[in-house]
Amino acid sequence: MRKLILQMQMSVDGCVAASNSGLDWQLWGWGDRWNWDDALKQYFNEVFESVDAILLSRKIIEEGYLDHWGGAARNHAADPHYAFAQKVVDARKVVLTNKLKVSRWPRTEIAAGRMADEVNALKRQPGANILCIGGVGFASSLVAEGLVDEFQFFINPVAVGSGRSVFQYQRNGHELRLLGSKAYECGLVVNRYAPALQDKAPPRYQPLPEFT
Secondary structure (H helix, E strand, O other): OOOEEEEEEEOOOOOOEEOOOOOOOOOOOOOOOOOOOHHHHHHHHHHHHOEEEEEEEHHHHHOOHHHHHHHHHHHOOOOHHHHHHHHHHHOEEEEEOOOOOOOOOOOEEEEOOOHHHHHHHHHHOOOOEEEEEOOHHHHHHHHHOOOOOEEEEEEOOOOOOOEEOOOOOOOOOOOEEEEEEEEOOOOOEEEEEEEOOOOOOOOOOOOOHHHO
8 A cells, every 4th residue: 555655844843834924944945045965855856756646735736836846847957956846747646625626737636535535545546655745734634634654854953933733633642653864964854754553543633624
């Protein structure tokens, strides 16, 4: 069965979205100022090579995720650090939403059913692992439904003071098992986790409407 990998940038105080929306706290915010070292860029590309499908929220795709990385793939075609951008273009994309009837993007399909049903059906299909890209609300809904098989947290060397966590619905806690941790020269640490009890049924929550 394929794994769903949730990849998020995080602050050292556990936030994936800062309360201060104007705070520039990430070493790389998907812009031209990419302050990662070469080893971390290589690892990032290796993650994309290990997947063949990308699960997206409606919000992030409508905000231009595919247009952005499509442009990066064209503009940096000769740069091996941007190989992941072409992978974004070429991979199968699935958007979880009941607010779009048809896809406007190439190699992209709409999954309009219940979140757990759609994701589990996708996991049962043959293929490599699935990478999840979306905001904190979308990610939190996936976590609350017990659908995430691996967490990859890119921990930036900054505290934001307050903000939102992907575990915001986990009132009784969410035990994790460390798969690996590595610090990079740029100051960022990548921590990988899996749910500690894969066979334990999580509490069920309805995905929030604004994130479908």
